[in-house]
Amino acid sequence: xxxxxxxLPASLCIAGYGATGAxxxxxxxxxxxxxxxxxxxxxxxxxxxxxxxxSWIHIPVPPVSVHLVLNGLLGTVLGYYAFPAILIGLxxxxxxxxxxxxxxxxxxxxxxxxxxLIAYQIFQMRHWFKTQxxxxxxxxxxxxxxxxxxxxxxxxxxxxxxxxxxxELDVTTEKNAIYGLMLAxxxxxxxxxxxxxxxxxxxxxxxPELIGD
Amino acid sequence: xxxxxxxxxxxxxxxxxxxxxxxxxGLMGLIFAFAMVRxxxxxxxxxxxxxxxxxxxxxxxxxxxxxxxxxxxFLLGVVGFLPFISGQTVLFQLGPIALYQEGLLAMVTxxxxxxxxxxxxxxxxxxxxxxxxxxxxRSLGLSPILTDMMVLFYRYLFELGDRLHxxxxxxxxxxFKRTRLTPRALQTFASVxxxxxxxxxxxxxxxxxxxxxxxxxxxxxxxxxxSWQFKDLMGLGVVLALAGTFIAAEFWLSSGIL
Numbered sequence: 001x002x003x004x005x006x007x008l009p010a011s012l013c014i015a016g017y018g019a020t021g022a023x024x025x026x027x028x029x030x031x032x033x034x035x036x037x038x039x040x041x042x043x044x045x046x047x048x049x050x051x052x053x054x055s056w057i058h059i060p061v062p063p064v065s066v067h068l069v070l071n072g073l074l075g076t077v078l079g080y081y082a083f084p085a086i087l088i089g090l091x092x093x094x095x096x097x098x099x100x101x102x103x104x105x106x107x108x109x110x111x112x113x114x115x116x117l118i119a120y121q122i123f124q125m126r127h128w129f130k131t132q133x134x135x136x137x138x139x140x141x142x143x144x145x146x147x148x149x150x151x152x153x154x155x156x157x158x159x160x161x162x163x164x165x166x167x168e169l170d171v172t173t174e175k176n177a178i179y180g181l182m183l184a185x186x187x188x189x190x191x192x193x194x195x196x197x198x199x200x201x202x203x204x205x206x207x208p209e210l211i212g213d
Numbered sequence: 214x215x216x217x218x219x220x221x222x223x224x225x226x227x228x229x230x231x232x233x234x235x236x237x238x239g240l241m242g243l244i245f246a247f248a249m250v251r252x253x254x255x256x257x258x259x260x261x262x263x264x265x266x267x268x269x270x271x272x273x274x275x276x277x278x279x280x281x282x283x284x285x286x287f288l289l290g291v292v293g294f295l296p297f298i299s300g301q302t303v304l305f306q307l308g309p310i311a312l313y314q315e316g317l318l319a320m321v322t323x324x325x326x327x328x329x330x331x332x333x334x335x336x337x338x339x340x341x342x343x344x345x346x347x348x349x350x351r352s353l354g355l356s357p358i359l360t361d362m363m364v365l366f367y368r369y370l371f372e373l374g375d376r377l378h379x380x381x382x383x384x385x386x387x388x389f390k391r392t393r394l395t396p397r398a399l400q401t402f403a404s405v406x407x408x409x410x411x412x413x414x415x416x417x418x419x420x421x422x423x424x425x426x427x428x429x430x431x432x433x434x435x436x437x438x439x440s441w442q443f444k445d446l447m448g449l450g451v452v453l454a455l456a457g458t459f460i461a462a463e464f465w466l467s468s469g470i471l
Contacts, residue, residue: 004288005334006327010249028356041358042417042424045365046373050413052366053373054406057381059399060391077410088363092370095338098284101327102241102334103248161291173298191399198403199410207411 001069001157002093002108005101008164016106023083023113030080044078048085052092059191066188072149073196075116076123076142077203077210082116083109107160115152119145138204139197146196147189154185222342226271229340232445233349239452240266240337246456247329252466253318255459256325262455263329270336280335281328288327295320343367365420373413380405 008016031037051074058065075082087109093099100108126141158181162174203210222229228236243266247259267277300313338346344364351360384405391398421429 004284004291004327005244005330006248006288006323006325007291008248009251010245013245013248024356024359028358031358037358038361038429039421041361042365042421043414045362046369046413046417046420047410048362049366049370049373050409052370053377054409056374056377057402057406058391059402060394062393065391084359084362088359088366091363092366095334098280098331099287101284101330102337103244103330191394194396195399195403195406198400199407202404202407203410206407207414210410210414 001112001153002090002100003104003111003157003160004098005103008104008107008160010103012160012164013103013107016104016108016110018106020087020106020109020113023110023117024087027080027083027117031084040081044081044085047078048074048081048089051085052089059195061187061191066191068192068195069112069150069153070146070192070196071112071116071153072119072146072192073142073199075119075149076145076196076200078116079120079212080117082120083113086113086116111156111160112153115149115156118152119149122148135201135204139201142200143193143197145193147193149196150192151185151189154189155182158182219339219342221272221276221339222345224271224340226269226340227448228266228270228336231340231448232441233341233345234353235441235445235449236337236341237346237349237353239449239456240333242453242456243459244330244333244337246459247326247333249460249463250326251322252463253322254466255462256322259329259459260325263332266336267332270340272335272339276339277332277335281331284327284331288324292320292323295323369413369416373409376412377405377409380408 031040034040051070055067055070058067071082071086074085078085087105090100090105090108090112094101094105094108123141123145126137129137158178162177200211231239243262247263250256250259296312296316297310298313298316299319300315300317302314303311304314304317305312341349347360347363347367350363351357384401389401
C-alpha cells in the first residue's frame with residue numbers, strides 16, 4: 001500500500017513532504033520530552049526493523065497470500081516513535097525494494113503514519129476502562145487499533161490514487177471505485193485487527209512493558 | 214540475507230566521485246522536476262536525460278532491470294487499467310473492451326515518469342555506500358534521532374530477517390503448513406511476530422548498554438564528510454539548470470506558449 005513514483009502530481013508530493021516534516025517535528029518534540037530520549041532509540045530502531053521483517057510474514061487468504069501492514073500495531077507499541085519509525089521503514093523500502101518512491105515518501109509517510117498515531121490514541125483509550133475484564137478490553141482496543149490503522153491507510157491510499165490519476169474518469173466512477181476497493185479491504189482490516197489483538201495478548205503475557213503496562 | 218543496496222558503490226565513475234551533498238541536492242532537484250512533467254512532448258527528453266545519467270554512473274544494466282521488476286509490476290497493477298476505462302477517443306475495440314487514446318497516453322506518461330525517477334534514485338543510492346548516504350543526510354540537517362535510528366535499523370534488519378527465516382524453517386520442520394487461514398494459524402503467526410519483537414526488544418537493551426560503554430551520546434561520529442570542490446559545484450549547477458529547464462518547459466507547454 002505504497003504509492004509509487006510518477007503517479008502523484010509534484011505539488012502533492014511536495015505537500016506530502018511538508019506534512020511529513022511537520023508530523024516528524026511534532027513526534028520528535030514529544031520524544032525529546034522524555035527524560036532520556038537516547039535510551040529509547042535502540043529499542044525503537046530494533047522494533048522498527050522487527051516490524052519491517054514481521055510484515056514479510058505471508059498470511060494465507062486463499063487463493064492468494066497477503067502480507068500485513070502492521071501500522072496500527074506499530075502505533076500501539078511505539079507510540080510517538082511510530083511516525084519516525086514508519087518514515088525510516090518507508091525510506092528503506094523505497095531505496096532497497098522500490099516499494100513506494102522517493103518523491104512519494106512524504107505522502108506515503110502520512111498515509112501510513114497518521115493512522116498509526118491515531119491507532120496509538122485508540123489503544124490508549126483502554127485505560128478509560130479500569131474493569132475486571134483486563135484481557136477483553138486489551139484485545140478489543142488492540143483489534144480496533146489494528147483494524148482502523150489499516151482501514152484509514154487504505155482509505156487515504158485509494159482516495160489519493162483515484163482522484164489524482166489523470167484522464168477522463170467521472171465523479172461517479174471515482175466514487176464507485178473507492179467504495180468497491182474499500183469494501184474489498186474489509187476482510188483485510190478484520191485479519192489485521194485480529195492479528196494485532198492476538199499479538200498484543202501475546203506481548204502482554206510475555207513482555208508487558210512492550211505495550212506500556 | 215543481503216539486499217545489495219551498495220554493491221556497486223566501489224566503482225569510480227563521475228557520479229561516484231561527485232561530492233555526496235551536491236549529488237543528493239542535484240539529483241533530488243531533477244527527480245522533483247521529472248515529477249512535474251505532464252506534457253507528453255517532454256517524455257523522450259526526460260527518459261534520455263535519466264538514461265544518460267545512468268550510463269555516466271557505470272552501474273550495470275542488470276542492476277537496473279533487477280531493481281525495477283517489483284515496482285514495475287506494482288505500477289502496472291495501479292495504472293494498467295487506465296487505457297480501458299479512461300478517455301473518449303476509441304483506438305481499438307474488441308467486443309465490450311475498448312482501448313482509449315487519452316487513457317493510453319496517461320499511462321505512458323505515468324510509466325515514463327516512474328522509469329525516469331526510479332533510474333535517478335538508483336544512481337543516487339547505488340553510487341555511494343550506505344554510511345556515506347547517512348552522513349550526507351545528517352550533514353544536511355537530518356535529526357540525530359532519525360540518523361541513529363536509520364543506522365541501527367539498517368544494521369539489524371538483515372539479522373532479524375535471518376532470524377525470521379530460521380523461525381519459519383523451524384515451524385515447517387515441526388509440521389506447520391500455511392495453506393488455510395484458521396484462527397489457530399493466525400495465532401501461530403502472531404506468536405512468531407511476537408517472539409521476533411520480544412527478542413528484538415531484549416537485544417536492544419543489551420545494545421544500548423554496549424553503546425553507552427563505547428561513549429554513545431558523547432560526540433557525533435557521523436559528522437565527517439569531504440569538502441566541496443569547484444567541479445562538484447559545477448556539476449550541481451548543471452543538474453539544477455537541467456531541472457529548471459524541465460520545469461520551465463512544462464510550464465510553457467502546459468500554458469500553450471510553445
